[in-house]
Amino acid sequence: MNTDFRFFCSLWLAVLIFGSAGALRAQETCGGNLGENIFEAGDFGSGLPNILTTDPGIAPGYVYSTSPPPNDGFYTITNNTGLWNLFEGWLPIQDNSPDPNGYMMVVNASFEEGVFYEQEVTGLCDNTLFEFSADIINLISQSSASLIKPNVTFLIDGEVRYTTGDIPQNNTWNTYGFTFTTAPGQTSVTLALRNNAPGGFGNDLALDNISFRACGPEAQILPEAVANICEDGSPIPLSATIVGEEYEDPAVQWQQSTNGADWVDMPGGNTGTIMHTSLSAGVYYYRYLLASSPANLQNAKCRIVSNTKVVVVQPKFFEEADTLCEGSLYLFGGDTLRTAGAYVDSLVSSLGCDSIVTLRLSVVPDPGLALETAVDTASCFGAADGRVQVLGVEPAFPPFQVSIGGQPQAGLPASLGGLPAGGYAVRVADRFGCEVSDTLLVLEPEAFFVELLGDTAVKLGEEVILEAIPSLPLAQSSWEGFADFECLGPGCLRISLLPFVDGMFRFTGSLADGCEVSDSLFVRVEEVRQVYLPTAFSPNDDGRNDWFAPVVVSPNVQAIGLLQVFDRWGGTVFEERDFLPQPGAAAGWDGTSGGERLPAGVYTYRAEVIFVDGKVIPYAGNVHLIR
Structure with missing residues (x-):
């Protein structure tokens, strides 16, 4: 473990733990280009084990844990929290990089308050702008209750200079950083971090990609697009474009690389413009280092780096070798080839370069390819869930071009599902162009309706x-x-x-x-209500109209809920409830009251009829009693 790694990780562990309400918001991050990361181990490295088993010793005041998740006051280095038995509400995450095994630092913050880290950084340049940043994620899930949020405060030479504010529960890595300028004659700074955590639930975070770099103006090589030139073309100039007034008299050092990773200084490359002079086919990479003075340019901690410019010299002569299946056709330039041989053609590329292409074509016999296939019948009549599979082809040479039902497939075995009944064309061609085709039938079960x-x-x-x-x-x-x-x-x-x-x-x-x-x-x-209320009846025992009641049809009517009859003075002379008159049966009022025959005349009635759908409808009117 190198010293830079220990220092940087320790610093940012401390910084992450909850900021003071009185801390100032951070200065803006760098608006121009940055230098190389002074802390090369700021991404915590990479490895297959889920937990780094050896204590890295990077967090003063904290205890390293190899039994995740870490408790309050503990931290660990891991490549995936999703493999843990997590605390309730914690996120299953990996580090903030494309590396699936990349490590990050996971911190369960301490309850203790105050300055818990202080470190001096030396070897800097005076009057130089630096940026300090890190990626931080709140480990509490967005869907969990709002808990105490991590908040970062730190000091430079005893002065509060930066606070992240509350780090949100947004399930996302957030980058936080700030810039500061060293004073005249200053070549070191003391960085201190303060934990103002109130304690309680929450205050859990992960940290990655810690960065401490020189910051300067925009340093560009324009245009940024790849420069393509012909092998028989002319050298091209590359110019340094510096946007900004941070450096009064900037110092430049051009560098060149053959792979974009390993750089060497170009002799005499201290001017604003250089020439790319090599016309040998290949890929060339250029960049330049920039600093406020020649002295700072010599200090890797005090200079910035431009974008990388790629120059591609397109070759004039190309050689290709290919193989053709007997009986197939090969298109080369404007010619159609059928036989083996060496063929030469000249063309002008899309970049305007003259090229001479030599094709060495071989022809192999058609082996008579045979398909191995399988078909799944649709499960039901009218269903679109059949499947056609091409399991293999013999004898043939990969890679294969495969299509099923006119749809290209990614090699063999290939499968196309979700198919209704019908025929599906299958075609397979091997690397030489030998091909075989067939039509496979997805059958349908017997019609079912x-x-x-x-x-x-x-x-x-x-x-x-x-x-x-x-x-x-x-x-x-x-x-x-x-x-x-x-x-x-x-x-x-x-x-x-x-x-x-x-x-x-x-x-x-x-x-x-x-x-x-x-x-x-x-x-x-x-909605038909089948009820008839007679207007007269004659209770003389002749078997005709001897009773007064609503005439109904069943089951349209379920019952007569109430039938009342009143004399002309309003007195009740008859009342019956919950009955259902039947054709030809005695039901209702027979013209008597208390066993005595009432005189002929007009009587008033009120009825409530209960229908089959549960509705109760009232009826009222007059009926003539005839003697």
């Missing part, structure tokens, strides 16, 4: 008979759209019901293999 029959318009109280006629014997069936019905036959394919309101009735049937069909029928119910 159901038809629902029955009355579509009835009057209230009328019986409805519905019948389902399936095309195949059913294993299960069900009816929907009503609560009460009566099965009228085996399998309940025919039912009887008394609908009260309009409704959609649905039958669903399924086979033993789970295939399912359904049909629906809309039944309209006419």
Whole structure:
């Protein structure tokens, strides 16, 4: 473990723990280019073990834990918290890099307050701007209750200079940083970090990509796009474009690389413009170092780096070798080739470079390819879940070009699903162009459907008979759209019901293999109230009109809930409840009261009729008693 790594990690562990309410907001981060990271180990490295087993010793005042998750006052270095038995609300995360094994620092903050880290950084340059930054994530999930949020405060030479503010519960890595300028003659700074945590639930975070770099103006090589030149072309100039007035008299050092990673200084490369002079085919990388003075340029901690400019010298001569399947065609330039041989053509590339291409073409016999395939039949009639598979092809040479149903596939084995019944063209070509094709059939089971029959318009109280006629014997069936019905036959394919309101009735049937069909029928119910109130009756025992009561039709009417008759002075002469008159039967008022015959005349009645749908409707009027 190098000293820079220990210092930097310790510093940022401390910084992350909850800032003071009185701390100043940070200065802006660098608006120009940055130098190389002084802390090369700021990304914590990478490794296969989930937990770094050796204590890195980077967090004064904290204890290293190899038994995650760490408790209060503990920290650990890990590449994935998702492999832990996490505390409630903690995020399963990896580090903030493309490396799946990249490490990060996970901190469960201490309850103690105050300055807990102080470190001097030496070897800096005076009058130089630096940026200090890190990636931080609040480990509490966005979906959890709002808990204490990490907040960072730190000091430079005893002065509060930076605070992150509350780090949000947003399930996202956030980059925090600030810039500061060293004073004239100053070559070192003392950095101190303060924990102002109130204690309690929360205050948990992860840290990654700690960076401490020189900051300067925008240092560019324009345009940023790759520069392409021809092998027989001319050298091109590369110019340093410096945007900003941070450096009064900037010092420049151009560098060159053959791979974009390892850089060497270019002799005499201290001017604003250099020439790319090599016209040998290849890829060349350029950048320049920039500092406020020649002395600072010599100090890797005090200089910044421009963008990387890529120059590609396009070759004039190309050689290609390819193999053709016997009987196939090969397009080369404007020619169609069928036989083996060496062929030469000249062309002008899209970059305007003259090129001479030599093709050495071989021809192999067509081996007569054979496909290994499989087809899954659609599960049910009308279903789109069939599948065509190409499992292999022999004898052939990969890589393969495969298409199923006209859709390109990514090599073998290949599969295309979600298919309705039908034929699907399959084509496979090997690396030499030898090919084989076939049409594979996705079959469909026997037609399966159901038809629902029955009355579509009835009057209230009328019986409805519905019948389902399936095309195949059913294993299960069900009816929907009503609560009460009566099965009228085996399998309940025919039912009887008394609908009260309009409704959609649905039958669903399924086979033993789970295939399912359904049909629906809309039944309209006419709201007819079948009640007749006589205007006269003659109780003379002649068998005709001897009783007064509402004349009703059942089951349209369920009952007469109340029938009352009053004389002309309002006295009740008859009352009966909850009865249902039947045709030809004695029911209602017989013209007597208390066993005595009442005189002829006009009487007033009131009735309440209960219908099959539960509605109660009142009726009232006069009836003539005739003697």
